[in-house]
Amino acid sequence: MTETADAQQGFDIRAFTRSAVGSHSDALPLDAFAERPLTPDTVRTLAYLRDVERATMHHMRDVLVTPSHKDARLTAFLATWAFEKYWIADAFDRIVGAQADSVHAERGLVGRALHRIDETRDRLAPIGTAIAANLIGEDVIATHVTRGAIDEYWTREVYSALSDAEARPELTELLATFAHVRSRHRVFFEEEALRRLAETDGARRLTRAMLSRRFLPTGMREEPSAETRYVFRSLFPDARSRGRIARIDRRIDALPGMGGLRVMQRAAQRFGAAA
Amino acid sequence: MAFDIDKYTKTSTNVNWSDLDFDEFRTNPLPPDTLRSIRYMADVEYHTVCYLRDMLVTPSHQDADVTGFMTMWNREEFWHGEALSAVLAAHDITLEFDELKSKRLKLGWKDRLDPVKQSVLSNLVGKDFVAVHMIWGAANEWSAVAAYNRMADLEGHPILAELLRRIAKQEARHVAFYATQARERLAKSVVAQKFARFALSSFWGPVGSTIMDEAEVKHVMSHLMGGPDGRKAASAIDAHIAKMPGMEGLTIVNDSLDKRGIAA
Numbered sequence: 001m002t003e004t005a006d007a008q009q010g011f012d013i014r015a016f017t018r019s020a021v022g023s024h025s026d027a028l029p030l031d032a033f034a035e036r037p038l039t040p041d042t043v044r045t046l047a048y049l050r051d052v053e054r055a056t057m058h059h060m061r062d063v064l065v066t067p068s069h070k071d072a073r074l075t076a077f078l079a080t081w082a083f084e085k086y087w088i089a090d091a092f093d094r095i096v097g098a099q100a101d102s103v104h105a106e107r108g109l110v111g112r113a114l115h116r117i118d119e120t121r122d123r124l125a126p127i128g129t130a131i132a133a134n135l136i137g138e139d140v141i142a143t144h145v146t147r148g149a150i151d152e153y154w155t156r157e158v159y160s161a162l163s164d165a166e167a168r169p170e171l172t173e174l175l176a177t178f179a180h181v182r183s184r185h186r187v188f189f190e191e192e193a194l195r196r197l198a199e200t201d202g203a204r205r206l207t208r209a210m211l212s213r214r215f216l217p218t219g220m221r222e223e224p225s226a227e228t229r230y231v232f233r234s235l236f237p238d239a240r241s242r243g244r245i246a247r248i249d250r251r252i253d254a255l256p257g258m259g260g261l262r263v264m265q266r267a268a269q270r271f272g273a274a275a
Numbered sequence: 276m277a278f279d280i281d282k283y284t285k286t287s288t289n290v291n292w293s294d295l296d297f298d299e300f301r302t303n304p305l306p307p308d309t310l311r312s313i314r315y316m317a318d319v320e321y322h323t324v325c326y327l328r329d330m331l332v333t334p335s336h337q338d339a340d341v342t343g344f345m346t347m348w349n350r351e352e353f354w355h356g357e358a359l360s361a362v363l364a365a366h367d368i369t370l371e372f373d374e375l376k377s378k379r380l381k382l383g384w385k386d387r388l389d390p391v392k393q394s395v396l397s398n399l400v401g402k403d404f405v406a407v408h409m410i411w412g413a414a415n416e417w418s419a420v421a422a423y424n425r426m427a428d429l430e431g432h433p434i435l436a437e438l439l440r441r442i443a444k445q446e447a448r449h450v451a452f453y454a455t456q457a458r459e460r461l462a463k464s465v466v467a468q469k470f471a472r473f474a475l476s477s478f479w480g481p482v483g484s485t486i487m488d489e490a491e492v493k494h495v496m497s498h499l500m501g502g503p504d505g506r507k508a509a510s511a512i513d514a515h516i517a518k519m520p521g522m523e524g525l526t527i528v529n530d531s532l533d534k535r536g537i538a539a
Contacts, residue, residue, distance in 0.1 A: 013372075017353070023285055057342040061331035064324065072375035075324040079353045086284070086346045 011188045013076050020080045021181045024091040029170035030098050041234055042166045043099050048227050049158070050092035055219030056085045066140045074141070074192075081185055088178050142196035142203035143210045146255060147218060148189030152182055153251045154217045154264065157244040161235040197256040204257030211252070211263050214270070225271070232273035241273065278455040280340045283448060287347035289354035290441050292361060299434045300365035308498060309430055310366055313359050315495045316422070319483040320356035321375050323349055326415075330408050341405075344452050351449075355442050362435065406460035406467035407474050410519060413453035414475065415482045417515050418528065419446040421508045422482075425499045454515075461520040468521025475516070479527045493535050500528070501537045 038046075060082060064075075159175040166172075196203050220228050236245055248264040305313070327349045360370045423443040427436040461468050484492045500509045509528045516522050532539075 017357070018289075020289075020350070022287075025285075054339065054342070057331065057345060061328070064328035064331060072321065072372040076353060076372060079324065079350045082346045083350045086343065090284075 011077075011191050013073055013188075016184055016188070017076060017080045021084050021087065023087050024174075024177070025094060027174075027177075028091060028094055029174065030094065032168075032170045033095060033098060036168075037099055038095070038166060038168070038171065042162065042171070043096055044227075045162055045231055045234065046092045047096045048223060048231050050089050050096060051223060052217075052219035053085055053089035053092065055222055056082050056089070058222070059218045063144050066144070067138050071141065074145075077188055081188075084181050084185070088181065091174070091178070139200055139202040139206050142193065142200075143207045145189050145192035145196060146207045146258070147210070149186060149193045149255070150211075150215075150248070150252060150263070151217045152186035152189060153248045155179075155182060156186070157248055158231075158235060161241060161244060165235065193255055197258070208257060208261070211258060211261050214267075215263050216267055229271045232268055232271035236268055236273040245273070278452050280343055280452075283452065284343050284347050287351060289351065290358050290438075290445060292358050292438055292441075295434050295438060297361065297365045297434065299432075300362065303432065304366055305362075305430065305432060305435065308494075309426070309435075310363065310368060311491070312426065312495045312498050313362055314368065314370070315483060315487060315491050317356050317359035317363065317370055318375070318487060320352045320359065321370075322483075322486050323352035323356075325486070326412075330412075341456075348449055348452070351445050355445070358438060358442065362438065403460075403464050403467035403470055406457060406464065407471045409453050409457035409460055410471045410475065410516070410522070411479070413450060413457050413519075414479060414512070414516055414527065416446050416450040416453055417512045418482050419443075420450060421512055422495075422499050425505065425508050428504075429499070454519075457519055461522075465521070471519075472521055472525065475522070475525060475527050476530075479531070481528075481531050484531075493537070496532055496535055497537045500532055501539075503539070505537075506532070506539050 060078060063078070156179055159179050163172040163175050197207060216228070235241065245264050245268050249262050252261060252263050253259045327345055330345065363370055420443050423439040423446065427439040427443070430436065457471075461471060481492055481496055483495070497505075499505060506529070509532055510526075512528045513526045516527065517525050
């Protein structure tokens with residue numbers, strides 16, 4: 001494929017695919033964490049982030065059964081995106097697993113299957129999704145890319161809240177690395193969302209409907225609600241945290257037709273965080 | 276042979292061709308027939324995501340080892356598409372993302388209903404269906420290895436041959452994954468064996484035959500699998516499949532060649 005054709009569309013997919021960031025295992029400060037263990041709270045949060053990250057392929061299924069899979073530019077992006085997310089999950093898993101007395105380690109090692117996904121619902125889901133999404137057509141892609149952008153807004157605030165809570169330079173640096181890897185995901189999804197939402201009424205209506213229905217970032221719905229509640233409460237306990245949640249909502253407000261939904265503030269309220 | 280998923284993911288990389296002198300294609304270009312086959316292969320590699328989609332609607336994706344593999348596999352195949360597309364570009368043939376998109380759009384309703392069909396089928400049969408996916412994947416990957424090696428031999432072009440060997444080497448790792456999974460899962464269940472045998476003998480077709488025009492399928496099959504040497508490669512794939520639990524006597528590759536009237 002030629003350079004110019006893609007460059008005309010903004011985000012440079014080819015450059016992104018070429019410079020994918022793989023395994024972090026050699027750069028993990030496991031020795032430092034062994035010497036001075038992370039707090040159990042942080043380990044619990046990292047286990048949660050790992051499990052949410054591992055839902056990537058599960059989520060990819062829901063995207064691919066829709067017209068999104070027709071878009072070769074989008075699928076080229078997703079191949080690299082899934083790869084980078086795989087290695088972020090792997091890094092979290094190694095850190096959690098190395099914390100000897102961690103109750104969450106087992107979930108990662110033994111729980112290599114996505115146990116918590118409700119079997120029956122999961123089996124029926126792609127059928128409903130495929131039929132509905134294919135009747136709706138291309139507009140459904142807007143919901144996927146908007147979700148992708150919000151996932152990144154959310155993760156950035158989570159990383160930064162976690163860095164503050166643990167206050168360990170090694171962890172802060174690591175999360176900054178992951179945030180950097182993800183910044184390209186954000187740029188892509190945001191650019192796609194801005195364009196697709198601006199394009200059609202249908203795209204805006206569908207996406208707004210998705211965000212109005214007890215929306216949560218990808219993978220969180222499949223986690224036990226006690227864990228989700230824990231993450232909301234521990235990372236967003238005070239006025240400063242309210243600012244973080246509000247910042248995500250302001251970014252969502254800036255997307256065409258998505259104003260005033262208070263998506264994450266409402267989620268934070270549902271899960272008992274200060275908001 | 277066990278498959279070490281951690282080792283595989285850790286060493287998964289995009290196929291490299293930066294050290295290969297593609298200018299060689301300017302002075303020593305490939306013949307049109309070969310370019311036509313490469314074009315087919317590039318298309319098929321780029322469409323891996325469609326197969327990924329089909330696998331993800333089955334219970335296969337709930338196993339973290341399987342999802343780890345699929346993440347890497349999907350990306351490696353994408354890069355095979357990129358590498359082959361670079362060979363085409365050296366011959367001034369361009370393959371754009373938009374073109375791939377229109378091909379996927381052309382697949383139309385048949386394709387749209389596919390995940391539904393897969394979902395219904397696979398969930399009726401449950402875990403046994405995963406075995407079908409695995410033997411299916413193994414058959415496809417064996418075919419890919421054979422096709423790339425055949426083309427490298429046939430063409431005898433030093434740069435092309437080296438690139439194709441590199442791609443085939445990655446495909447061989449995919450074979451290892453699928454074959455290991457298929458063997459284990461088939462061995463565990465007679466129902467899975469029966470279902471796999473039925474699926475392969477009734478529905479299997481050469482890789483790419485569901486997305487490419489029949490004329491293109493025929494071209495590639497006679498180019499790479501026709502004649503005594505081609506048939507020998509085809510029979511080797513059939514022999515691999517026949518060694519799987521419950522698959523004795525299947526000759527799906529040769530059958531598909533016979534059906535298309537490809538010379539033996």
